[in-house]
Amino acid sequence: MQIDAHYYAVLAFARACGFKKEAAFKIAYASQFVDDAKINHIIINGNLENIEYDIIDDKPAFFNMATCHHYFKIKSLNYSSMINNTSAFHFVPGCKGKNFIKKMRCQQDSIIIGKIFKDALLEEDPVKLGVALHPYADTFVHQGFSGLISKVNDIKKVKLYSNHFRILEYIIVTIIQKFIKKSRYDAFFDQFMPAYGHGQALTYPDLPFLKWSYEYDYSDEFSESYKSSGIIDNKQRFQVAFEKIKQYLQTYLENHPQYKDNNIKFDNFDILFETLKAKKWYVKRKTNWRKLLLKYGFFEKHDQELKYNDYLWLKQSFSNFKKKKFKKRKVKDAILSDDFNESSWYKFYLAVKWYKELYFKYCFIEGLEIAR
Numbered sequence: 087m088q089i090d091a092h093y094y095a096v097l098a099f100a101r102a103c104g105f106k107k108e109a110a111f112k113i114a115y116a117s118q119f120v121d122d123a124k125i126n127h128i129i130i131n132g133n134l135e136n137i138e139y140d141i142i143d144d145k146p147a148f149f150n151m152a153t154c155h156h157y158f159k160i161k162s163l164n165y166s167s168m169i170n171n172t173s174a175f176h177f178v179p180g181c182k183g184k185n186f187i188k189k190m191r192c193q194q195d196s197i198i199i200g201k202i203f204k205d206a207l208l209e210e211d212p213v214k215l216g217v218a219l220h221p222y223a224d225t226f227v228h229q230g231f232s233g234l235i236s237k238v239n240d241i242k243k244v245k246l247y248s249n250h251f252r253i254l255e256y257i258i259v260t261i262i263q264k265f266i267k268k269s270r271y272d273a274f275f276d277q278f279m280p281a282y283g284h285g286q287a288l289t290y291p292d293l294p295f296l297k298w299s300y301e302y303d304y305s306d307e308f309s310e311s312y313k314s315s316g317i318i319d320n321k322q323r324f325q326v327a328f329e330k331i332k333q334y335l336q337t338y339l340e341n342h343p344q345y346k347d348n349n350i351k352f353d354n355f356d357i358l359f360e361t362l363k364a365k366k367w368y369v370k371r372k373t374n375w376r377k378l379l380l381k382y383g384f385f386e387k388h389d390q391e392l393k394y395n396d397y398l399w400l401k402q403s404f405s406n407f408k409k410k411k412f413k414k415r416k417v418k419d420a421i422l423s424d425d426f427n428e429s430s431w432y433k434f435y436l437a438v439k440w441y442k443e444l445y446f447k448y449c450f451i452e453g454l455e456i457a458r
Contacts, residue, residue, distance in 0.1 A: 087223055088292050088368065091324065093118035093394045094375035095362050096219060099328060101384035102352045103335040109212045109345040110384075111391045113335075115399065116216025116434055117223075119153075120175050122396040123434070126152035126415055132405075132422035138436065151438045152415075153217075163235065163280070169456055173233030174445045175221045177283060180229075181452045189454050191238050194229045194323075195222075195330065201448045202441065207338050209440075212345060213430060215338055217437040219331065226327035227291045230302065230315065231284045237308045239281035244290065247297035247317060294324045295365040321363045328362055352382065403431035 096117045100110035128148040130139060140149045153175045155167050173179065173190060180193025199222050206218040232238040284291045290298045297319050305311040332355065339346050361374050376392050379385045385392055401407045406421040426432055449456055 087227055087294075087324075088289075089118055089121070089394060090368070090371040090375060091294065091328075091362065092121060092220055092223065094372055094379075095328065095358070096216070096223075096331070097391065098358055098361075098375060098379055098384065099332055100335055101347075101350065101379070102355060102358060102382075103332060104339055104346050104348075104350045104352075105212075105335070106345055106347040107385065107389070107391065112212045112430060112433075113216040113219065114391075115394070115430070116213045116437065117219045118394060119396065119399065119434060120217060120220035121154055123151065123153045123438070124155055124415060125412065125417055126150060126155075128417045128420045130420050130422060132426070133424075134422075136427045137422070137432070138439075148435055150442075151435050153220075153438055155415075163282070168234050168282075169458065170442065171233075172283060173456075174442060176224050177228050177231055177233035178221050178225050178445075179232075179449065179454055181449070181454050186454070187232070187234070187236050187238060190232045190234055190236065192225055192228045192231055192233070194226050194326075196225055197452055198445065198448045198454075199225050202444045203334065205444060207334065207341055210342065211433055211437065212338075212342075213433040214437040214440060217434065217441050223327050223331065226323045227320065228284060231287070231291075233283060235280055235282045237281065237303060239283060239286060241281075241286050241300045241302050242312065243314075244287055244300045245298060246290070247299070291318075291320070294320050294363045294371075296320045324363055325359060328359065350384075354382075399429070399431035399434060403429040 093114050097110055097114035100113050101107070105113070126149070127142065129142075130146050130148060134146055139146050141147070142149050150170065152167075152171055155171055177190075177192040178196060178199040179190045180196040181189050181198060182193060183189045183191065199218075203218050203222050206215045209215065230238075287298075287300060290296055297317055299315050299317050301312040301314050303311060304313050357378070361378055364371060364374060366374060379392060380387065390398075397407075397409060397412070400412050403423055403426055404412070404420050405423050406419075411417060412420075423429060446456060446458065
């Protein structure tokens with residue numbers, strides 16, 4: 087899924103379910119920030135009282151909190167990033183199959199993410215719910231693929247059935263196929279696109295309006311025995327995902343009524359599902375959500391929540407924040423804000439640590455022992 091679903095749809099569904107503005111924003115921001123939290127090491131400076139931190143190279147630091155990385159940088163194609171980031175937060179294993187590689191294949195609403203999410207429903211901090219929402223939603227659209235570079239992801243004959251309008255990848259693929267035989271396209275594609283995540287399916291799994299298919303090796307020993315995925319209807323996948331998310335949001339409010347806005351009386355969820363699955367391009371989908379949030383009084387025009395800013399929590403939490411400084415994988419000499427221990431970024435950091443511990447624990451319980 088992309089930002090229109092992970093942030094704007096989650097924000098709208100949370101408000102529609104009755105969450106107060108602040109809580110809804112924290113859930114939605116944490117959900118989307120999982121796709122943007124690329125910093126993995128921050129050397130810190132400031133008052134460390136009541137702060138949880140690590141000691142790395144004899145210096146206080148926040149460490150191992152990245153939830154994503156730059157997927158096409160060679161340095162990112164390593165086991166640690168795949169296990170701690172890609173698999174854990176974007177392709178949660180389904181734990182089904184006869185070997186480790188097959189067990190790492192993501193499956194919709196699988197047992198691992200289900201257990202983590204049930205724990206999240208009991209947590210007081212809505213940021214933890216948001217962090218868990220991202221991988222939960224992704225299991226519906228990333229099912230069938232793995233967070234490792236793996237034969238599981240080595241697919242062929244990717245085909246679109248719905249309108250291809252303005253899909254950049256489709257245009258590029260069409261141009262390439264004009265210059266090489268269509269029968270050789272899959273072999274050509276393998277030369278520059280690694281079998282990592284749904285890379286060989288491009289962004290097709292994340293576009294809510296597409297119908298598409300592909301062929302994959304279904305054999306246990308990867309003996310080149312391919313069969314079709316069948317026609318995948320992304321509208322159906324998004325619908326089912328957010329029906330479940332809606333139920334979980336309502337359950338969380340029942341468990342934590344302090345976050346309930348008693349002025350919200352909304353029952354037209356059909357309009358939310360229509361907006362979610364609209365056949366609109368990326369920018370238009372975000373615009374549609376903003377219009378909906380205003381139309382139903384969930385937010386006002388001046389509210390900062392209407393436009394996602396991936397540096398907002400960092401800017402609020404570090405007094406010497408500069409975009410160039412905090413755009414790196416490792417940040418040196420980061421000065422904590424005066425109220426850092428109450429900041430949303432720090433809550434996100436704690437939530438990531440909490441999530442990763444549960445992830446590895448439940449994988450082990452389900453017979454998937456992942457070396458770290």
